[in-house]
Amino acid sequence: MDERRAQAAIDREAIGKSDGQQRRTPAKRTPKPMAQEAYHGVVGEIVERVAPHTESSREALLVDALAQLGNCMDRGPHGFASGSRHGVNDFFVLVGPSGSGRKGGSHGHTRRLMGDVDPQWAAKCIKGGLSSGEGIVHHVRDAREKNGEVVDPGVLDKRLLCYEPEYGSVLTVMQRRGSTLSTQMRQAWDVGDLGVLTKHLSERATDVHFSLLAHITNLELQAMMSDLQAANGYGNRHLFFWVERRQYLPDGGGLPSFDSLAPRLSDVVNKAGRLHLYERDGDAKAVWAEVYPELTADRPGITGAITARGEAHALRLQILYAALDGSEVIRPEHVFAALEVVRYAHDTARFIFGNKTGNKDADRILESLIAEGPKPRSELFLIFKNNIPAARLQTALDLLVEYRLAWSEQREPEEGGHKPIEVWTATDW
Incomplete structure (x- = not known):
């Protein structure tokens, strides 16, 4: 020695x-707030109505609304990139300090709005308590026959938004030996066809529209998102968003009015439910071509692994913004909105993981x-x-x-x- x-x-x-x-x-800097481009269209209107009544950040309100609306729309709006299908479902995780981040304050108001937009979806398609891959399959399972008779009618509505305010517990479950949760969630993000085969049970779920909206503290995320989870592609199927309290409301805030907004959103969601292939118009293609090299550039470390699917997330968000506008094509404003959301998520990844x-x-x-x-x-x-x-x-x-x-x-x-x-x-x- x-x-x-x-x-x-x-x-x-x-x-x-x-x-x-x-x-x-x-010193590490928190991400620069989302620019106005991200608040394009009806989701921006939701944020404006809710923001005065909550201590949550505008970013948290926006992400929560995008997650709920994207799942409610089902598999109709979609696009393709490199032969892979992408819908308007995604995995969003709000990251912030314990308690003071006000991560959960963003959810209740939007969920109340969605109860008016699509009561069945709000009542039956939002669930929590992720604990196994088998559990996901069961909640959106196909009908099952035996000897020509239906022994299980299955689940007709294949929309499922998992709301996990304690995402650290989900990551803990994934680290258990034999857990299939990570595998099934990756499949749900990729293609929406799931299956589980055990000694006593065989279930399948096809055409699933699965989304995740979760909360976690920055310290939990740093400790629990291992290099393996980043490398095997689980981490980069998520977008992580830093959230902080932006105002103090000692009396808790009031209830925002959604009077004219709910019927309009209901029409938008119903129209978006039709099967429709989204592509960029000429101007949007030009914008996308300019930013694509930087968006897809290799980046080092866990941050690079976490942000490796930026173009796929951006496409899903572009389709979602276009569908919310009632547009038949992706226009430049939809590209700019999506890019700003992804930019903020990538800045969050750099802030959380740095060079680790x-x-x-x-x-x-x-x-x-x-x-x-x-x-x-x-x-x-x-x-x-x-x-x-x-x-x-x-x-x-x-x-x-x-x-x-x-x-x-x-x-x-x-x-x-x-x-x-x-x-x-x-x-x-």
Whole structure:
């Protein structure tokens, strides 16, 4: 161990003292509020009516309304990208401080409105308590026959919005051995055809319209969204939204009036229920072509994994905004609205996850490189007080390279007589 310390000191001296000067790590900033483009159309009107009566942020109100309306519309409005079908259902998670984030204050008012828009949907299609993949399948199961007779009529309405105000408990369930919850939810997001086959039960669910609206604290999300969940594509089927309290209402606020809004929304939802393929018009195609390269660019770390489906989420939101407008095509304003929602979600991911990889060794190394500047490889052992095997250190470094969070180079020492030194530097991104 003493030899490693001595070698680290020699290498540090050899590459020059300037690299050892401490850097100031910039403070993390919360996402910039959503611009007005996101509040396009009727969802913006919902936000304007509800905002004076709740402590929740405008972002929380908007996301809640989009989630409920998108599920209520069913599978009629849809589009295609790279051969994959995308509807107006999605997975939205509101993230904020415990209690003071006022995550739940956004839900009640919109749910009351939706009770007037589609009473059957509001009464039967919003459920909570996700605990197993089998449970999801059962709640939207197909009819089942045996020997030519119907033994289970199944569920005719395949719309299902899972409202989970304690999403941390759902992530805990997913980590249990043998849990199929993550797999079934991914299938529900992708194609809407689910199935479960066990010794005692075989159920299928086809043409499912499944959405998620959930709440979680930022600390829970950081601790529980592991690198595996990000890598296997579960995390990037979500959009995460940072929410904070925006005002104080000691008396709790009143009830907003939805008098003329509910009938209009009911007409919009009924019209959107028809099967319709959405495509962008010429102007919208031009806007989309301009932003597409940046939206689909590779990004490092867990943040990159979480935001990897940005174009798919954007398409779903474009269709939803167009359907809410009663439009037959996606217009530029629908593209701009969707992009602003996705921008805010991606900024939230960067704020929550930063440069984290999900590997504790790699994260410690990266934090040190960011705070203190480039380090010779021999000095990296000292981060762990020399209590890390060389193979484990190499695994961590390989991960940093894979995620493009750090890189190495061979440097010649300032004075002769010393072999080239491997120096590690954090990527500036």
